[in-house]
Amino acid sequence: MTELEMPASVFDQMVAQARAAAPIESCGILAGGDNRIEQLYEMTNIDKSPIHFAMDPAEQFAVVKKMRAAGLKMLAIYHSHPLTPARLSEEDQRLALTPDVAYLVLSLKDAENPYAKVFVVDRAQARQVPLTIVKG
Numbered sequence: 655m656t657e658l659e660m661p662a663s664v665f666d667q668m669v670a671q672a673r674a675a676a677p678i679e680s681c682g683i684l685a686g687g688d689n690r691i692e693q694l695y696e697m698t699n700i701d702k703s704p705i706h707f708a709m710d711p712a713e714q715f716a717v718v719k720k721m722r723a724a725g726l727k728m729l730a731i732y733h734s735h736p737l738t739p740a741r742l743s744e745e746d747q748r749l750a751l752t753p754d755v756a757y758l759v760l761s762l763k764d765a766e767n768p769y770a771k772v773f774v775v776d777r778a779q780a781r782q783v784p785l786t787i788v789k790g
């Protein structure tokens with residue numbers, strides 16, 4: 655994956671979920687086709703922690719089924735950083751094990767200006783890929 659496009663409506667939904675969950679990290683799955691995100695699936699952070707997240711395996715399984723039924727591909731797993739910048743922590747990087755999926759981190763550090771960065775992790779090396787927010 656070399657880049658990702660996200661509609662503004664999906665970005666706004668992700669920010670609303672993160673603000674509602676703060677100071678706990680929020681998380682979820684972004685799906686679409688090619689490099690274009692079309693759908694966001696909010697997930698429960700079963701760690702209920704301000705510095706960790708873990709998705710509920712049963713909930714994740716249900717989302718994967720919905721995604722397949724809709725003909726969408728899992729493009730990225732996202733989580734929020736309520737108080738820290740949008741970068742992968744060492745633990746995030748260690749737990750980034752799903753192949754061919756990008757990892758998006760949404761930072762609420764500047765409460766008025768939330769921003770996101772996307773990373774691809776390959777052999778324990780994280781590389782940032784461009785994210786473009788598009789109209790829609």
Ligand SMILES: [Zn+2]
Binds near residue numbers: 759
């Ligand atoms: Zn993190």
